[in-house]
Amino acid sequence: MITHVLPTYNRANIAFERGEGSWAIATDGTRYLDLGAGIAVNALGHANPDLIAALTEQAGRIWHVSNIYQIPEQEKLADLLVEHTFADTVFFTNSGTEAAELAIKMVRKYWYELGDADREEILTFEGAFHGRSTGAIAAAGSEKMVKGFGPLMPGFRQLPFGDIEALRAGIGERTAAVMIEPIQGEGGIRPLSDADLREIRALCDTTGALLVLDEVQSGMGRTGKLFAHEFSGITPDIMMVAKGIGGGFPLGAVLATENAASGMVVGTHGSTYGGNPLACAVGARVMEIIAEPAFLAEVNRKAGLLRQRLEGVVAAHPEVFEGVRGTGLMLGLKCRLAPADLVKAGYAEHVLTVAAADNTLRLLPPLTITDDEIVEAVHRLDLAAARLEG
Structure with a gap:
């Protein structure tokens, strides 16, 4: 029987009830670090004041x-x-x-x-x-x-x-x-x-x-x-x-x-x-x-930190990743495995990512993501990659 919402999406079994900056909080209270930002939509994070x-x-x-x-x-x-x-x-x-x-x-x-x-x-x-x-x-x-x-x-x-x-x-x-x-x-x-x-x-x-x-x-x-x-x-x-x-x-x-x-x-x-x-x-x-120059300068600085940390994850998991590509906070991890598998492994580590073509995992965090959140996000990606290796 067809669902009341036309079934054109392959949805994850997660529903979110609220968000705070770089975090999306599910209906069961689980907090997910959001590196998808609604597919680059929530540029200033969730519930930006x-x-x-x-x-x-x-x-x-x-x-x-x-x-x-x-x-x-x-x-x-x-x-x-x-x-x-x-x-x-x-x-x-x-x-x-x-x-x-x-x-x-x-x-x-x-x-x-x-x-x-x-x-x-x-x-x-x-x-x-x-x-x-x-x-x-x-x-x-x-x-x-x-x-x-x-x-x-x-x-x-x-x-x-x-x-x-x-x-x-x-x-x-x-x-x-x-x-x-x-x-x-x-x-x-x-x-x-x-x-x-x-x-x-x-x-x-x-x-x-x-x-x-x-x-x-x-x-x-x-x-x-x-x-x-x-x-x-x-x-x-x-x-x-x-x-x-x-x-x-x-x-x-x-x-x-x-x-x-x-x-x-x-x-x-x-x-x-x-x-x-x-x-x-x-x-x-x-x-x-x-459009403020200072804001864009911060995006560039944080992008450098994120990319540096991601390069470390790629080096640590050569069976999972091939490399990092992209610009600013529009980055992709080229994968040796199906990116959808990494997305699912990320759910287990409470981090949200987006799959793309050419075997790529997209990382599109809010532009307001903090340094500490970048470090935490990459740590969770590292754990997700380790799950797949195991």
């Missing part, structure tokens, strides 16, 4: 009005995003998937308005994850996501991840856009090099193609920069943001230059809930905290 204050203050005013009217909280968050990024304009969504859908529409409308509607092919990359809508799975193209859901939206072509020669051969004057994650999250914490990102930007400039970056998982301070592409010194034309931007409240956004967004005029896109006062009040507070 600043976010609680922002949410409750706004909740006492007004929750929802729709985009028929002016929304001051939305304008405040848009101002912050424009101030701290390449963007000239922002559209708010409820999720990363919705952001991906708008990014695709924005690209297609851009070329249509330029009188070149046939310029519609978007180049994407194997191992990518841009969401689970029909457009987003067509963009990624992996069999796991598309099987049984055809016919797929046309206009996408997947290239090998990190293969710049394939991109040079594949991009041309008919390419509408290149869409890529600076660091693949679901794909196994696989970062592009700064040199590759600069080359992709140059190829887009040469051909006129738009560069679309998916920073849903790598953005909002996760890497030690506000957005991961900043390390390379380039800027995109369009960028998708979600997860950490709401600190746990559902929120996403598409950031764009005025040129890239030029086709998106009144009536071309909309969202009932997107950019509602509650979400934007929380998002603005998240931005105010994370």
